Amino acid sequence: MRGDEPFCDAHPSGHSLSHADPGGTSNTPCDEGFWHPDRADELADGALHIFSPEGADIRQTACLTEFLGRLLQCSPRDIPVTHDGFGRPVSAAPPPAAGWPPGARLCLGIAADPGRQFLAVTRDLPVALSVHTVPRGPVGELLLPFTPLERRYVQEAPEDRRAHRLAQLWTRKEAALRLTGRGGLALADEIDALSEARDGKVVIPASPAHPGGIAYVRDLPTGPRTVASAALAAPASGLRVWRFAVPRT
Structure with a gap:
């Protein structure tokens, strides 16, 4: 297959991607x-x-x-x-x-x-x-699956940034749980996604329903209403974001 052939009869095009949270939650040098x-x-x-x-x-x-x-x-x-x-x-x-x-x-x-x-x-x-869309409206009722530290982090943000912070924290937790095994969403309020480790390490506690483990989480650059995170089994050497442009034929 050549690089200029259509992908599933569609034309992928490039996106101009920017950092998800320039206010300080992003760990996305790329x-x-x-x-x-x-x-x-x-x-x-x-x-x-x-x-x-x-x-x-x-x-x-x-x-x-x-x-x-x-x-x-x-x-x-x-x-x-x-x-x-x-x-x-x-x-x-x-x-x-x-x-x-x-x-x-x-x-x-x-x-x-x-x-x-x-x-x-x-x-x-x-x-x-x-990957999740940033919710609209108050976030108070959405704080249940977060630790006390994470709740403070969300609530201390300017009002127009709280939903963004909450969504970014959730993608970190969800990506880490998806990486380390099934049956873990009930553990979300026990997972600290605000780890200060420079390598983004997130520890998943073991439970009868989940084996636990360690994930290395990175926020991904996205548009203003979308947040995304990737969890890896070990730190990657870097993050490279590609815009994929296909010429129209």
Whole structure:
């Protein structure tokens, strides 16, 4: 598949992405640029790569493999995808023609909110995403699944920033829980997503319903009404956000 062919009969276009919360909650230093098929080797550089495809639901395996085929410059039929217990795609094996070492894999994270979807790609590093629209109106009734420290952090913000802070904290928790196992949303009020560790470490306590674990969480740059976070099994070497432009034919 060439990089200039349509993706699922749609035309993904680039987004101008900005930091989600310039008021201080963001931990998103990153590189941004336009993706080109010649960059396929960069997917193996140890960084967290973020794409925002348009026009087709990449949670569907056919559309996902078509998009991955574009990134790797290979046929979608040559990319086997592995799913987790919820049916979410979590990894893909690059074909031999891609030149990756035997056993190497693309770890995948996918999340969507109305009008927007994100795909995270890393090499051999499990990743999970959470994306949400910033709620409108008062946030008081939404504070239940947050720790006392997080509630203060939200309530101390200017009124027009409280919903944004709350939504960003929630995506951090949800991404971390998705990464570390099923059955954990009931633990949300026990998870500190305001960790001051520079590597973004979030500790998930073990429970009878959840194995617990550690996630390394990064906020992602998004538009003004959307927030997103990625959780990884270990710190990534960097964050690279790609605008994916496809010429119209």
